[in-house]
Amino acid sequence: MIFFDNASTTKPDEVALSIFEKTNIDAFYNASSLYKVGVQNKKKLEQIKHNTLSLLNANLHDNFIFTSGATEANNIIIKGIVRNKNSKLIFSSAEHPSVYNCAKELESQGYNVVFLPLTKAGIVDENIFSKEVDINTAFISIIHVSNETGAVNDIKKLVKHAKSINPNVIFHSDGVQAFGKIEVNIRNLNVDAYTISAHKIYGLKGIGGFYIKNNINLKPLIHGGGQQENFRSGTENFAAICSFEHTVTEAISNQAIRYKKALDVCNHFKSKIQQALPNTILISGEDCSPYIITLAFPPVKSETLVYLLDEKGFLIGNGSACSSKNKGNRVLNNMGITANIIDSSIRISISKNTTKKEVDALVIALKECVESYMSKIKITQKV
Amino acid sequence: MEKVILIRFGELFLKGKNRGAFERKLVNNINEKLQEFSVKAVNVGSRYMVSNYVMDHENIIIEKLKTVFGIHSLSPSIMLNNNYNEILDYIKSIKISSNTFRVTVNRADKRFPLNSNKLSEVLGAEILKGNSGITVNLHNPQTEVFIDIRENNKTFIFYNIIEGERGIPLGMGGKGLLLLSGGIDSPVAGYLIAKRGMQLQALHFHSYPYTSEQAKEKVITLAKHLSEYVGPIKLHFVKFTAIQEAIHKHCRSEYMITIMRRIMLQIAEKVAKDNHINALISGESLGQVASQTIESITVTNNVVKELPVLRPLIAMDKEEITAVAKKINTFKTSILPYEDCCTVFLPKHPLIKPKLEKVENEELRILNIVELINVAMQNIETLIV
Numbered sequence: 037m038i039f040f041d042n043a044s045t046t047k048p049d050e051v052a053l054s055i056f057e058k059t060n061i062d063a064f065y066n067a068s069s070l071y072k073v074g075v076q077n078k079k080k081l082e083q084i085k086h087n088t089l090s091l092l093n094a095n096l097h098d099n100f101i102f103t104s105g106a107t108e109a110n111n112i113i114i115k116g117i118v119r120n121k122n123s124k125l126i127f128s129s130a131e132h133p134s135v136y137n138c139a140k141e142l143e144s145q146g147y148n149v150v151f152l153p154l155t156k157a158g159i160v161d162e163n164i165f166s167k168e169v170d171i172n173t174a175f176i177s178i179i180h181v182s183n184e185t186g187a188v189n190d191i192k193k194l195v196k197h198a199k200s201i202n203p204n205v206i207f208h209s210d211g212v213q214a215f216g217k218i219e220v221n222i223r224n225l226n227v228d229a230y231t232i233s234a235h236k237i238y239g240l241k242g243i244g245g246f247y248i249k250n251n252i253n254l255k256p257l258i259h260g261g262g263q264q265e266n267f268r269s270g271t272e273n274f275a276a277i278c279s280f281e282h283t284v285t286e287a288i289s290n291q292a293i294r295y296k297k298a299l300d301v302c303n304h305f306k307s308k309i310q311q312a313l314p315n316t317i318l319i320s321g322e323d324c325s326p327y328i329i330t331l332a333f334p335p336v337k338s339e340t341l342v343y344l345l346d347e348k349g350f351l352i353g354n355g356s357a358c359s360s361k362n363k364g365n366r367v368l369n370n371m372g373i374t375a376n377i378i379d380s381s382i383r384i385s386i387s388k389n390t391t392k393k394e395v396d397a398l399v400i401a402l403k404e405c406v407e408s409y410m411s412k413i414k415i416t417q418k419v
Numbered sequence: 420m421e422k423v424i425l426i427r428f429g430e431l432f433l434k435g436k437n438r439g440a441f442e443r444k445l446v447n448n449i450n451e452k453l454q455e456f457s458v459k460a461v462n463v464g465s466r467y468m469v470s471n472y473v474m475d476h477e478n479i480i481i482e483k484l485k486t487v488f489g490i491h492s493l494s495p496s497i498m499l500n501n502n503y504n505e506i507l508d509y510i511k512s513i514k515i516s517s518n519t520f521r522v523t524v525n526r527a528d529k530r531f532p533l534n535s536n537k538l539s540e541v542l543g544a545e546i547l548k549g550n551s552g553i554t555v556n557l558h559n560p561q562t563e564v565f566i567d568i569r570e571n572n573k574t575f576i577f578y579n580i581i582e583g584e585r586g587i588p589l590g591m592g593g594k595g596l597l598l599l600s601g602g603i604d605s606p607v608a609g610y611l612i613a614k615r616g617m618q619l620q621a622l623h624f625h626s627y628p629y630t631s632e633q634a635k636e637k638v639i640t641l642a643k644h645l646s647e648y649v650g651p652i653k654l655h656f657v658k659f660t661a662i663q664e665a666i667h668k669h670c671r672s673e674y675m676i677t678i679m680r681r682i683m684l685q686i687a688e689k690v691a692k693d694n695h696i697n698a699l700i701s702g703e704s705l706g707q708v709a710s711q712t713i714e715s716i717t718v719t720n721n722v723v724k725e726l727p728v729l730r731p732l733i734a735m736d737k738e739e740i741t742a743v744a745k746k747i748n749t750f751k752t753s754i755l756p757y758e759d760c761c762t763v764f765l766p767k768h769p770l771i772k773p774k775l776e777k778v779e780n781e782e783l784r785i786l787n788i789v790e791l792i793n794v795a796m797q798n799i800e801t802l803i804v
Contacts, residue, residue: 343628412664 041353043213043328043385044235045073049238049286067272077274084281085327091288092230094222094247101267102245102277106212106233107134109246112268113208113229114138114177116254121147123174128152128160128189129370130182135210135395136366139177152178154370157321158187165194169201176207180214180230184367184383186320186328188218195226206252212236212244216287217327218295228252232284234276237390239283243276294388295326301386302326305395312403317377319368320371327387330368332380333406335413341382344405350398351385371415388389421498423470424480425567425575426460429491429585445588451650452483464569466529470498481581486648488614490583494565496575496733501528501568508544509576510564517561523545524566531568540567570786584614589649592616593697595729598687599623599638599654603703604732606641606749607740611731612700613649620694621645621652622687624659629764637755640741642804646751655690656800662791663764669784671767676710677773678782679764680719682792688723689796699723702734704740714772718780721775 037227039047066079088100103109115138118125127139130150143149145189150168155161160178169176176198181188195207208229215230216237222230229252233244246256248267260269306329309316333341338354345352368378384398428445446467449460453469456476460467477495484493499505520591522543524535533541543555546564597609599621609619623638635656642652655709666678687699703711710719720728732740744750782788 337629339631340628343631347628349609 037349037351038321038397039351040384040390040398041351042387042390043186043383044353045235045241046238046387048240049233049283050233050282051286052239054134055282056275056279059278063274063278065274067274068261071349077272080273081274081277084277087281088245088284089247092220092247093224095249098250098418099248099265099267100245101248102243102262102272102280103268104242104273104349105235105244106132106210106231109231109244110134110177110210110235110256111138112254113231113246113248114142114175115257116228116267117175117206117208117252118147119255120140120174121145122172123148124148124168124170126165126168126173126176128150128178129154130158130160130184130187130367131177131179132183132210132212135177135179141152152370154187156371157323158182158185158319158367159189160194160373162190162194162197165240166197167392169205171202173202173205177207178199178207178209180209180220181212181218181325181328182367183213183328184365185330185371186213186324186326188214188323188325191225191227199226213325213328216284216291216294217298219291220323222247234280234283237283237287240276240279243273243280245280290388297388298386298390299326301390301392302329303393304392305329305386305399307385308396308399309402312399312404317380319371319373319377319381327385329386330381331384331386332377333402334376334380336380336406336409338380338382340409341380341402342407344409345401348401348405350401353385354381420505421470422474423468423496423498423575424472424477424484425494425496425577426469426484427491427493427583428466428468429489429583441489441588441591441649444590445487448489448588448590448650449487452487453480456480462479463573464571466569466577468496468498469774483530485581485583486752488584488586488616488648489588491585491777492583493581494575494577494579496567496577499574499576499683501531501572501574503532506542506566506574507545510545511549513546513549513564515546515553515562517553519554519556520546520562520564521555521557521560521561522564522566524568525665526568528568528570528572538566557594579756584648585615585618589613589616590618592696593619594618594620595700596687596694596696596697596796597621597692597700598683598702599641600702601634601638601641601753602702603737603750603753604704604740605705606645606702606747606753607743608700608702608731609645610648610743610747612748617698618701619645619649619652619700620655620696622655622657622690624657624683624686626660627658627662627763629660629663633755637752639802639804640752641749644747644752646804648747652804653694654802654804656802657686657690657795658798658800659795662788662795665785665791667764670781673768673770674773674778675764675766675782676769677715677718677778680710680715681722681778681782682788684719684728686792686795688726689792690799691726696725696726699728701728701730702732703730704735704737707737709769709771712771714774715770718773718775718778 063077065074065077067081085100089096125147139149152160152164178189178194182192191209197206198207206228209227210231211220212233215232228249230247235241254267256266258269263269263272317332342354365378446460456472458469458472460469481493484490522539524539526535565577591616595612595617596784597619613619621642625635642654646652662682666675670678691699
């Protein structure tokens with residue numbers, strides 16, 4: 037079985053697992069307790085927070101809050117920051133559901149929510165962005181790397197632009213598909229809040245968190261014992277946080293070398309697949325993250341292709357469901373991609389361990405599946 | 420004094436000389452449903468009751484009984500002897516928390532000394548004595564105390580009449596093969612026909628990899644929900660991929676659905692006969708979609724040679740069907756987005772009024788159809804849900 041769905045999750049590395057297990061046995065104590073071993077855990081938590089801020093190249097006086105993952109982090113940030121129904125809240129149309137559906141919820145409650153359209157490349161249109169941001173804008177959330185296409189928004193530029201129009205605007209970016217994969221430097225990006233998750237970068241599911249500037253007034257979403265400076269109550273998942281430290285450290289120290297390898301594998305795949313199947317439509321462009329390649333073989337339905345490849349031992353993601361009840365895909369649709377291509381879009385996402393040999397095998401399997409499908413299906417649609 | 424659940428029958432009274440058989444079947448079905456609680460239904464005059472159960476199980480036993488076809492209504496009751504003093508003692512102990520009440524007496528045992536009017540008057544007065552601040556309201560009481568004095572020297576006192584499923588005991592209406600697609604309609608069709616006493620098996624056509632494994636899991640979940648009412652269901656899966664590919668390849672696209680449904684019905688009739696089943700059951704509702712116009716139904720029905728095709732939803736609209744689907748808990752599963760037929764095979768313009776002769780000619784283009792059907796028949800996967 038070869039796994040090509042690494043944007044959905046990754047196989048955790050053994051050290052991440054062993055730290056979790058060992059810590060749970062040796063240091064299971066509640067970090068809020070008064071005895072020595074509890075206090076030690078508390079100290080260790082402070083130290084990990086410090087290290088994480090340092091690895092992110094953020095100001096050490098700022099905060100990092102641990103959560104169960106990115107969905108919770110995004111909910112805490114968005115719902116904890118927005119207050120005023122009259123001020124404008126700006127989101128891109130490419131946001132992950134954990135951001136997009138928060139925005140939709142706020143919209144339904146009467147907040148002034150604006151969704152920015154995407155360019156054909158899948159990023160926020162900077163001209164439209166400039167027109168939308170105004171002195172009344174309170175909050176902006178733009179995904180760093182799209183989970184659908186790998187398209188990379190120039191967050192640094194967008195933040196600079198937004199702050200030049202309105203210095204008080206709070207800028208958040210969901211960095212789940214960026215952190216550990218492309219370069220992430222908080223000081224350089226100058227964002228106010230940034231979300232990351234461990235399980236997309238060989239860590240454990242159930243642990244993630246967010247960076248937040250200390251001058252931001254965040255209302256807690258979860259009330260309880262006041263842990264993590266009352267921003268996220270609940271006994272800290274100490275063992276998972278220790279494992280998270282390892283994951284983050286590994287991700288940062290190997291980011292550049294892994295990126296180079298991923299780019300090499302990605303380019304290899306793109307050229308091989310276009311040779312094997314000349315009608316391939318590459319949706320992910322040159323400037324996208326090399327870890328995510330979205331492509332289509334119309335009129336082959338993506339869902340069917342997922343099953344066919346599954347039988348051959350290749351696990352891939354599908355961009356949209358082959359279902360009349362679930363038409364299309366919000367992000368691809370917003371990029372102006374036609375319905376038949378959306379219906380056919382699949383997502384190949386690679387990991388630090390993906391080899392060219394594996395990619396070659398995938399190309400062969402894809403070719404066989406697409407050709408077998410085409411031989412059975414009459415072509416009635418124009419591609 | 421004993422806590423029991425009183426069970427009333429519905430249409431069984433209509434069945435004349437067959438009543439004995441219907442009643443035996445019903446009691447049998449009740450006992451099967453309650454097997455895990457080690458209790459049995461026993462006869463009390465023209466009613467049945469369940470007794471000697473663990474009190475913590477009362478609610479769950481009632482829920483189970485609510486899924487038994489043939490039960491008209493249920494009442495958790497107190498059972499006493501037909502003895503005035505015994506009844507009086509119990510009535511004196513009643514505490515009523517609402518503001519208004521009435522007493523309703525049914526005196527089936529005419530030997531009982533006081534008639535029902537007199538008895539409700541006397542017992543009502545006792546309740547008033549024991550509960551300060553409450554009044555009698557005959558027309559719209561918040562609490563109604565029912566006293567049912569039966570012929571077998573037992574009196575039942577209860578506060579609630581819980582509606583049962585009604586219908587006819589399962590097993591009295593033969594066996595049917597339900598075409599279970601995964602949509603909203605077919606589970607409802609199965610439920611409604613089972614309510615007329617028909618035992619069910621189910622048949623599903625899947626076309627992996629054009630449809631997902633999840634679509635199959637969804638059908639299993641639907642059958643599980645249905646089995647709450649109809650007991651274990653034998654579920655047959657037919658691999659339909661090769662047939663669908665053949666129709667798609669050889670026939671004009673607008674004929675796809677008509678021909679597909681005709682072949683499905685042919686296979687269904689064969690499966691039914693192999694399993695000694697008396698009828699096919701389909702969830703069609705007249706005019707709902709192109710394949711359910713009277714012309715389409717005529718053309719598809721034409722392939723079924725011996726068995727009747729029962730269509731319990733034929734005159735129901737979507738809202739009515741949906742309401743039943745929600746009641747039997749299949750709706751949420753039915754609307755999951757895994758379809759029984761991939762969009763790749765769905766024509767843009769299916770035939771609304773197909774002509775039999777033209778359809779038959781179109782089918783002739785699939786030269787190996789008999790063989791394909793045989794292969795599908797040989798590869799049926801069956802499980803009991």
